[in-house]
Amino acid sequence: MRRGVLALLSVAALLLPGASTNAMATEEGQAGRFDRPRHGFAPASTVLRPGTPEQVGLDPAPIRDAERRLAEWTRVEPATGHPLFAGAVGLLVHDGVVVDTVTAGAAVRYADGAGTELPAGQQVPMRPDTIFDLASISKLFTSIAVMQLAERGELDVAAPVARYLPEFGVNGKESITVEQLLTHTSGLEPFLPLWRDWPDRAARIRAVMDVAPKKAPGTAYQYSDLNLITLGVLVERLTGSTLDEVVRERITEPLGMTDTGYNPPASKLDRIAATEFQANPPRGMVRGSVHDENAWSLGGVAGHAGVFSTARDLAVLGQAILNGGSYAGKRILRPDTVRAMLTNHTQAFPGDEHGLGFELDQLWYMGALSSPSTAGHTGYTGTSLVIDPLSRSVAILLTNRVHPSRSWGSINPARQAWATGLARALAVRPVWGADSWFSGAGNATTATLTTAPLTPRRGPVTVSYSAFVDSESTDPLVLESSTDGTGWQPVPVRAFGRGAPHGQVDQLSGHGHRAWWHVMATVPHAEQLQLRWRYTTDRSYTGRGVHLDGIRVVSPGGILLDDERRRDALIAEGWATRNR
Structure with a gap:
């Protein structure tokens, strides 16, 4: 029982990156929002x-x-x-x-x-x-x-x-x-x-x-x-x-x-x-x-x-x-x-x-x-x-x-x-802090967001982040790991939220749900480790794109990366920070 409670507390901690969060936005101020779907019809009095x-x-x-x-x-x-x-x-x-x-x-x-x-x-x-x-x-x-x-x-x-x-x-x-x-x-x-x-x-x-x-x-x-x-x-x-x-x-x-x-x-x-x-x-x-x-x-x-x-x-x-x-x-x-x-x-x-x-x-x-x-x-x-x-x-x-x-x-x-x-x-407001990483990659494009080499002290590494994904099924967001910075392997993830895939998956994609997902993954221990988020599009039908926020990498020895504290800890190619 104690182990289960500790595990839940660890998950909760992982989902609270950084010191300055704005948490999830409320339903107020929905006009101009993409990640806060409206419900029901507009007022019948609405005219152009x-x-x-x-x-x-x-x-x-x-x-x-x-x-x-x-x-x-x-x-x-x-x-x-x-x-x-x-x-x-x-x-x-x-x-x-x-x-x-x-x-x-x-x-x-x-x-x-x-x-x-x-x-x-x-x-x-x-x-x-x-x-x-x-x-x-x-x-x-x-x-x-x-x-x-x-x-x-x-x-x-x-x-x-x-x-x-x-x-x-x-x-x-x-x-x-x-x-x-x-x-x-x-x-x-x-x-x-x-x-x-x-x-x-x-x-x-x-x-x-x-x-x-x-x-x-x-x-x-x-x-x-x-x-x-x-x-x-x-x-x-x-x-x-x-x-x-x-x-x-x-x-x-x-x-x-x-x-x-x-x-x-x-x-x-x-x-x-x-x-x-x-x-x-x-x-x-x-x-x-x-x-x-x-x-x-x-x-x-x-x-x-x-x-x-x-x-x-x-x-x-x-x-x-x-x-x-x-x-x-x-x-x-x-x-x-x-x-x-x-x-x-x-x-x-x-x-x-x-x-x-x-x-x-x-x-x-x-x-x-x-x-x-x-x-x-x-x-x-x-x-x-x-x-x-x-x-x-x-x-x-x-x-x-x-x-x-x-x-x-x-x-x-x-x-x-x-x-x-x-x-x-239309705005997609960050989950944590003032901005998020955004890649609105066009057709036939790849964007990567890569960590510097990390040195876990012991045990497996836990990765958590928030993801807003609006792409067709053939335009995946993939989390990958490498021990030498050259060869990359996909890391299975679990996503939670409206429209998220069920169970463990190797990639995230989908459109129309208009919701932030909370994503978690575990990477086996290595003396040196790099992680990267890769978003690749095919030749047609790109959606709104992908946002990442609150990226946090933790080993039993402590926090290896918290991008809310150190945005420069990530190498961005095709990604940029946005506040909406």
Whole structure:
């Protein structure tokens, strides 16, 4: 019993490094914090207002860095002879404050599909109110319209679609539910070339109603435009109105989204970003008409694509979701409906987390804002919307990346960088003392934090520290030991805290938990010993990064290292001290 008590006292002592600690921060002052997740919805009274990052506790430096990167991506790359995208508008919101709106490049830049640049006087620069073809972000508007019908008792999301659209219930689709369409678990194939293989709108809709599933419903996740085209038809059938009328009357008009809708009027053409030069079908440079060929062939109004909007209007929609379904006194959804839409309904398919309409926890475009609670969607034209309830933030990036060609490359790095810029602007306060070690290593990078040689007198060495880890599983933080400073061996560790791995592990990784972990390890005795913390990233999808704090190394003979007393006792490569 005495040995057990002494062991507990030793652990407690190890978790109290240094003389000046601020202990764990309280729940006060959560605005601008990344390591203190918010709970519940924002106050329904929250409306967007202009401000600066500093006014809501954000570090402006990561945001400015993300701005610079967006601008760089609009410049011609020598290796390809063209930019990653012609232009962009980015907007960031935190706690209801629009902390940044940035424009880069051009809304109209090219004359043809080969990338011939227009004369400078004919190019149209991006501006904050540029209107973009949202592409698949349109799916969110259809999903909201469906859930509004569910709230009114006009639809049951657990019911077969065939209850409302009898013509859909053929060729193995009889059991497919509304929820399976919303979550892309219906088994329908991703795409049909409706514009090419069927002669008119009626035939194209009939083709979608007739199609047979490629997989048994409910057995796999398969993202499919056909799911949302079907839901668009369902909305029209139950309301007796066209989808664009429903979206306008029940979503955009109540929210005051005056620049959002299908088939924008000619009067707004000067503000619309061009998309692709299309030769097949022979549409030329597409501007002001929906880019998606199937939506175009359906008259510009479809459940999967067709909505045009601005960054500011999308921010209103994002804030309405953060508020639990209301904005400026107008409610479009009940809070319980929003919760259902932001709940993962595809747990059987890890990596494809999906709510009712919203995608969840997708690091590839949500960047360091990604978490099980983070919701959003992307669009093929180069758009993305990220809504993070845990920090009450919204990140919007709208580009015309298909202008003039869809083959010029993926903009996922830009999507990640923009969301991550906001995430890294949020503070992670040190656990102990005034600062912590931080490595926000970029892609394909290694950062090391190494002790000077230590000389334990006897017995094994105990290591304790606090770690804040926000990285994908392939970007590990590893504790290593060496007896000669050349050969390094991994040291198993145990971590404690929200989201920490269970049991003893050789490395730490993970994202979305947003919590400090207390970590402990034991290293066998050696006459001379060095320790190092190595954080290595692969070629893509870095998160917010890693913080280390309160590093303490103890042997039976006494304290070998306490970095709260001696920061210079560690050799940092790729790490720096930060107070937030």
